[in-house]
Amino acid sequence: MSSKRPFSSSLSRRSLVQRGSALGAGAAVGKVALGSAQTPAGSPAASPVPLTEVDQDFLAAQEAVIAEIQEMGEGKTLHILSAVVGGKTPEEDQLFEEEIRRLTGIQVELVHPTAEYDEKMLADLAAGVEYDLIYMNKNRMDVLVDQEVLTDLTEQINNSAILSNPTVIPPEEWELIEYDGDTFYSVFNKFEGARMLTVRQDWLDQLGLEAPKTLDEIYDVMVAFRDQDPAGNGEGVTLGLSTAGTYDIQPFMSSEGIRPGYVEVDGKRTIPYATEAAIPVYEWLAKLYAEGLYDPSFATAETADMRNLFMTDKVGFVTYWDTWVGLFNALVEQENPGSDFQAKGLAAAEGPDGVIISRGQPSVWAIPVNAPNAELAFKFLEWWHTFPGIILGSLGILDHDYTVEGDTYELTEVGAEHAMDHGVPTPYNTNWDNPVGELPGLAEAQEISVEYGYLAQLGPQWDAEVVPILDENIIKTILGDISAADAVAAMQERLRSEGLID
């Protein structure tokens, strides 16, 4: 955990885990069920989860953490500020709090804003509101570390039998959130997947087309979707592609070997999206727009608009998170049982460097320096990576989102709507096997994420300062307002003048 973070990182979760298992001295692997002694009485995890290969060190550590948290949490309250972890409504947030209490004995006050999360976090911290745990992404963490708001957790993490276990969190993953080579201020929330090109596989099948691999092939398929009308929208109506602004055009940038974020070249900070190498891709996207293949409202569209177009047969391709491949299929099936709808993750257009897609920035939990119950908060983070914690973060709340009979887990109607996402749809812990099974198409999409996911180097200025400059010029190019060459020149000029590139 102390090695310097590489400037770029292409992740292979499986290889990391295999390496991690090998590193884990004394890790006896075998078929083990989670025994009742390891969880509070009455917990669903008291029933055996499906048998899987479970690391014995992890099991022992898990048992200890579950016992310790019960002891430490008695009569104490944790104040948690959360963006994605919790219920889907205020009522469910309350059930979520009660479920944590049932499982750990800890009273929880969950603050779960429905929007403007970063603003809420900043306002509360500035006002001196005391939280024990705060959820954030890596970019925000960079700012808060700089502001000396977060507690140094290095020693606790190193001494944690759960968190330092390589089968729980692969060692190389920790490098993504370390500072100065050996300091940690947070613990992961979940494994972050990647965003990829996703296609209507049923339309491909219907038209007898192969999955496209290059920009030209993708273009041909879009034309076929529009002109041969597999959706029955009427000839010339079906769109080829929808995105929310330029989020996320990386699957197309991949065709030129362009990486997202910053890339260091000869010791200088560069942004490949603002280089001449990107011009052919921008011209290709502008061609899609000019020919009516690209959603004409993409510049003002939200991701929800894009998702709706995809699920209502209006568009053939979107670029979105791997998890949503499964969610698209599950949601359409639930809305329209027996539908032919089939979303499939395709990764990206192949380029000179193969396939490059964007992996999500780490999402983490941190403990502010003014946390009233810092020790208990850290114990909770350890618990969050045990099976009961993972069940809560994925399946959700017992008898609300899922039921258990014997060793059979079943989602309720509400649970099916929530699609096994209560903040941790994809946990890190490799000992864990989802007892309900995966969403259709998800496992395949996650394989793609693991194989091709590239974690961009962004930094604290990226979202607020770099993205607006890129967005403005790229969208103008796609709309045909300026040429791709002019857009790149404008991006270069502004980024350099504002000291955002060297």
Add this chain to the structure above:
Amino acid sequence: MLRHTTRTMRSHAWLYVMILPVIAYFLIFVYYPLYQGAASSFQEFKLLGTAEWIGTENYLEVWQDGTFWQVVKNTLLIGGGILVFGFFPPIMVALALNEAATLLFKKLAQTTVYLPHLFSWVVIGGMWIFLLSPGGGLINELLALINVGPVRFLTNTTWARATMIGLPIWKDMGYAAIIYLASITSINPSLYEAARIDGASRFQQMYQITLPLLKPTMKVVFMLNILGLLRIFDQIFVMRNPVVQGGIDVIMTYVYDMGIQRYELGFASAISVMVLLTTLLLTAIVWRITGFGRDD
């Protein structure tokens, strides 16, 4: 003298006690935050712990910031547009409503024009983004019927500015119209009766009686609009997008971006203080020019 004042205060002690909660309210919820904001404009912001005093550094930074002057220009264009083009429509609506033939129609029309004011910009903005969309939006569909467009209302800077001027005028027209309408109904009916006896037409009555007597209300509404001129935020925040952001971002969205997105709260506070002082100055100038508060 002092003894007299003390005696007077004692004799009205209960009145002063009754005022205390109001004074406390303003001190706690208005003036203390105002002081904190002003103080932080002279500090280097820290989320937790003691902030460092850095004098006028934030103000100098604001002064030298090119984006700040761009958003000032945008604010004056958009705010000025709303001020100028938004001034007369409510008066016309109020006059028209006053002439409505039946009470039912008047109430229906009044409710209809007032309704948009009741909705938040989140709702109104989302609705208009959809209506103005080049891909299936109602406005562009209607324009297509006469072979116009599609018009990129929200991704072309000129159109976007016009939209940012037009929508608030439409949204708040009903509110101002009701103020004018209330003022019209308070005009002494005997003035109209006398005019009718003298043979004045309805238009003459409107021009010679109603409009002159609406002047004090016009001053109030204009003053209120001046107070809000530099504080435009909601509609821009909800409806902006990367393509037109440089052309429609206003001072308050810039304050938000700098303070909340970039955590430059000292810088953002400095802009806020400048906006406050400029608004005070503008109001004083308008007060002076219009003779606001003086008998007409």
